[in-house]
Amino acid sequence: MGKLKLTVACSEYDYLQPLIERKIAPEGIDLNLIFVESGTRHMRMYRHGEYDACEFSMCSYLVARGQDVDRLQAIPFFPRRMFGHKFCFVRAGGRIKKPSDLKGGRIGLRTYENTLALVVKGMFMHNYDLPVTEVTWVLVNQEPVGVKLPPNIKVERIEGGKKLADLLAAGEIDAEVEPDLPQAWLRGEKTLERLFPDFKREEQEYYRKARIFPIMHPIVIKKEILDRDPWVATSLYDAFYRARKSYNEFMQQPHRLSFAWGGAYLEEEKKFFGKDPFYQGLKENRHDIETMIQFAQDQGLLARPLTVDELFTENTRGT
Secondary structure (H helix, E strand, O other), X not given: OOOEEEEEEEOOOHHHHHHHOOOOOOOOEEEEEEEOOHHHHHHHHHHHOOOOEEEOOHHHHHHHHHOOOOOEEEEEEEXXXXXXXXXXXXXXXXXXXXXHHHOOOXXXXXXXXXXXXHHHHHHHHHHOOOOHHHOEEEEOOOOOOOOOOOOOOEEEEOOOOXXXXXXXXXXXXXXXXXXXXOXXXXXOXXXXXXXXXXXXXXXXXXXXXXXXXXXXXXXXXXHHHHHHOOHHHHHHHHHHHHHXXXXXXXXXXXXXXXXXXXXXXXXXXXXXXXXXXXXXXXHHHHHHHHHHHHHHHHOOOOOOXXXXXXXXXXXHOOO
């Protein structure tokens, strides 16, 4: 009997190299690993089921499961984690110096259910005295899932494909948060500045207080595949986990890195977290996921309460 052919879509990450080179392969699966940009991938998967499995927005997954949409099932491998502080921008030289200065203001997001937006709204509310209800959230893209928000949460949609950085420079919004650094910033233009200039210190302090390194994406698999072949969940989880472990072992030798002091930085990072910063499995991530569920509840994104266990396939809950 031949292997099951599966197409899995992800962003392109360094630690996936063992899977790309087929040095590691999921048991029983002929893996076709393809790279698709996040926004496109999430929309294609949710709207059209274009892949057998894929890296998917954590927030959109919570929104869908809150509406009892279960055609996608997650495994607790998390390809991307990011702190949000480094992605918060305001106009250079303006009055906004801290998050609470944005009360009554306008903050631009790609979508309300974007996962980085979920995390930043949550940290603003719980750590920086900026409730989600005291801002107008200005949105420029379509929501992959969508939800009817409570009336005390103010959103405004701008059509026409406008860029958040352009809206910010023009004074149409007071801040912007999106999961890419603005091109104007990367070009060295002086129109924008970070809300958190010393973002590394802020992110480390946030981790000390909140004890989460925010999850952006899990891997999801079509339920119709798992109904027929439930072992696919554990096979994919194991393969991605082994690829990450193999890459970590590769990175331990400084002579393999194209950085003068890359090894020293990796040692510093591991010392700060006390473990692999990109920890996988449900046991170590339970608190992180509970926090994200709470953020989604606070922000009017859940049609019903969720539990951690129901979000993941039964055969991966022990990881």
